[in-house]
Structures are given as C-alpha cells and as structure tokens.
Amino acid sequence: MPAVERRDSIPCMRRNPDFDFRHLDAPARVRLALDLWESLDAAEREAAFPLTEAQAAELDRRVAEMDRDGDPGRPWDEVRESIRAEARLRQRGA
Secondary structure, eight states: OOOOOOGGGOHHHHHOGGGOOTTSOHHHHHHHHHHHHHTSOHHHHHHHSOOOHHHHHHHHHHHHHHHHHOOOOOOHHHHHHHHHHHHHHHHHHO
16 A cells, blocks of 8 residues: 655655645545545556555455345444434433
C-alpha cells in the first residue's frame, strides 16, 4: 500500500491555491474526500490499494465463517428502530 503523504507535503497544494482545502470546515473536507474516493471504480481502488496476502486470507476466512454460520444478524434499519424504541420507553419512564 502506498504511503499517505502529509497534507502540507502535497506539491499541488503548495503551487495551486485552488487545491488548498483548508478553508473548508472538517465536515466539508470529509465529504470531499468521500466524493473523491467514491469517484474511483473498483479496479482503480484495487490497483491503488492492493490487499496483502494476509488481508486477502483474513477476508477469505471471514467469508467462509459467514457462509458456515448462516444468519449474519439483523438489518441496520431494524437495529436502529429497536434502539429508538427503547430510548422512547426510557424517556417516558424518566
């Protein structure tokens, strides 16, 4: 995996103020980073960040475990609603 450079060491930011995003607040910079990441297709991501043999083996192990054990759990929407319902009950009792 390539080393991540420090922000102040990225040459384009020093030479071109259009690429200096420090004026953006943290949430906007995070959204920008996510947008950039999501603009890569799977092949580009894999080429830029190839898995090590150990990482590939761990993923294979986890998939095999999931296939063996079956039920992966509950959907997030169901879990979230359960948590919200429990919170509503606690508020009524408080």
